[in-house]
Amino acid sequence: GAVVSQHPSRVICKSGTSVKIECRSLDFQATTMFWYRQFPKKSLMLMATSNEGSKATYEQGVEKDKFLINHASLTLSTLTVTSAHPEDSSFYICSARAASGTSEQFFGPGTRLTVL
Amino acid sequence: GQSLEQPSEVTAVEGAIVQINCTYQTSGFYGLSWYQQHDGGAPTFLSYNALDGLEETGRFSSFLSRSDSYGYLLLQELQMKDSASYFCAVSRGGATNKLIFGTGTLLAVQP
Numbered sequence: 001g002a003v004v005s006q007h008p009s010r011v012i013c014k015s016g017t018s019v020k021i022e023c024r025s026l027d028f029q030a031t032t033m034f035w036y037r038q039f040p041k042k043s044l045m046l047m048a049t050s051n052e053g054s055k056a057t058y059e060q061g062v063e064k065d066k067f068l069i070n071h072a073s074l075t076l077s078t079l080t081v082t083s084a085h086p087e088d089s090s091f092y093i094c095s096a097r098a099a100s101g102t103s104e105q106f107f108g109p110g111t112r113l114t115v116l
Numbered sequence: 117g118q119s120l121e122q123p124s125e126v127t128a129v130e131g132a133i134v135q136i137n138c139t140y141q142t143s144g145f146y147g148l149s150w151y152q153q154h155d156g157g158a159p160t161f162l163s164y165n166a167l168d169g170l171e172e173t174g175r176f177s178s179f180l181s182r183s184d185s186y187g188y189l190l191l192q193e194l195q196m197k198d199s200a201s202y203f204c205a206v207s208r209g210g211a212t213n214k215l216i217f218g219t220g221t222l223l224a225v226q227p
Binding site for chain 2: 004032034036041042043044045046049051057091093095097104105106107108109110112
């Protein structure tokens, strides 16, 4: 149990385009999902906290208009990188916390974004 | 500011024991978790300490000293498949219980 999926696993796009990444909890309901960014051989940096039915809470220094987050249901959160540029190339990972019980976060497999 | 410091790299041989340290300075502390991440993969949960002391889970153990803002992950009977990055992470509690990750330690297990 407690499986989180992400789609797509890899995406390559041209500079200036927007890219949407989906994060789904497959076998549990997640009131809270988190979005992280990870550069090669670096740590996971929390970008934002996504709560179902409400606006996401962004960490300091993360541009809200650049990284649009929508948490439309208890099993789906999306991250849209708008007007992507090469410096947005990174590994994006989501995690989900179950609606009930444990505070443990379950991580998705990540999405590698390359902006040309 | 907030910081979680770990050694950047550790090398050990198969069958050995290795300890990965984590010192933290955060606003808000609820517990310390440890995650393993293989290259290009998802972080997987290893262990969690909310209280001082040692938690043992198979070959992996984790220790926490809240008064020293310090913890470590102990890996015993190292196997080649243990080669990966290891991250400590502080749970800050509160409604969302966000995780703040450490700098990460790359463990290389050699034959």
